[in-house]
Amino acid sequence: MTAGTDTFEMQVAGHRDYLMRFARLQLRNDAWAEDCVSETMVAALAKPQAFGNRSQLKTWLVGILKHKVLDTLRSRAREAVLxxxxxxxxxxxxxxxxxxxxxxxxxxxxxxxxxxxxxxxxxxxxxxxxxxxxxxxxxxxxxxxxxxxxxxxxxxxxxxxxxxxxxxxxxxxxxxxxxxxxxxxxxxx
Amino acid sequence: MRLRRTCKESTALLIAREDRRLSFGDRMALRLHLAACKTCTVFERQVLTMRDALSRWRRDESES
Structure with missing residues (x-):
């Protein structure tokens, strides 16, 4: 493991595929999913101090992603579920x-x-x-x-x-x- | 209160139970049906296995 020397940016980027998997599954739209995951990563990089333990990075990112995804579903409700x-x-x-x-x-x-x-x-x-x-x-x-x-x-x-x-x-x-x-x-x- | 339910009705209740609280009558009818029907008991175990697997899937933070 070289994780100890990874920058915060690299650690966050390393979870991109994992986040995309859930975003795609929930949104069923690759463009929406890409947007949500990008926004999640930007939000995470903007306030690295907001999370404490690095072992919880993934959980923290998923939490942010869920909010972004819900915003998308809310604003696109007509297309998404109606x-x-x-x-x-x-x-x-x-x-x-x-x-x-x-x-x-x-x-x-x-x-x-x-x-x-x-x-x-x-x-x-x-x-x-x-x-x-x-x-x-x-x-x-x-x-x-x-x-x-x-x-x-x-x-x-x-x-x-x-x-x-x-x-x-x-x-x-x-x-x-x-x-x-x-x-x-x-x-x- | 109609207590006799078919397998189709009982499995519908087993599935509905995942998303809403069943009425008292439905709970009693389901209990009676399950006590007598092995097939629906198997179905119930499947629904519970699904519930459990979904929860593990949702919480699996270790897999990349």
Whole structure:
């Protein structure tokens, strides 16, 4: 490790890719993501004294990024989450899993305990891939809940979508995520 | 209060529970259904595994 001799600028720059990964996943727009990450790094470099322990640099940067990302979502709410939903194949997905009488057509499988097995990291990787695969508007709403950790009330307030619409989106996102994990997690075994 | 729920309805409640507090009736109906249905119990474990994995994903600051 030569980190001890790294300048603060170099340390911050070293986290760029990591920040981009989350910004892209949340915003689904490379230009917006680039802007947010750049603004985050500028903000960080402007006040290096604001963070104490260097081991917490990444956490501190992520905290700044979340604020920048939320500002973007707020100002672009119309494009970001109110865009017309194209047919996302949800009815087909539900028909695949459930019969018309409400019974399972395809029973859920045992996933084991990914946390305890060696596959923990792999499970998280598949999880992230599955989130990437969500349609943009659905993915943004889902990440606002799971990455920005906003309450459903806050998401409605920030984006202007109705509670009903939000719960439908989150429900579909979670169903999709489950389906995607089931397919890809069991396949790797 | 309708206590009998189908698997489809019960799994919908298991998913909704991640984002909102269920009503008393829904909680009771879900508990009854889960006590009798192995398949939905598996589904519930999946939802909990997802919850846990999302939280670890969110907090993983060590991976670059």
């Amino acid at each position: 865009e017309t939903q194209t047919d996302d194949g949800m009815d087909e997905l539900e028909a695949l899993v459930f019969k018309v009488d409400g019974h399972f057509a395809q029973a859920p499988a045992e996933w084991g305990d990914p946390e305890k097995s060696l596959g923990s990291r792999q499970f998280i990787r598949i999880l992230e891939l599955c989130m990437e695969k969500m349609p943009a508007a659905m993915g943004r709403v889902f990440l606002m809940r799971e990455w920005l950790e906003l309450s459903t009330d806050e998401i409605c307030k920030e984006t202007g979508i109705t509670a009903t619409n939000l719960f439908v989106q989150l429900h579909r996102a979670r169903l999709r995520l489950r389906e995607c994990l089931e397919i890809n997690w069991l396949q790797k075994a």
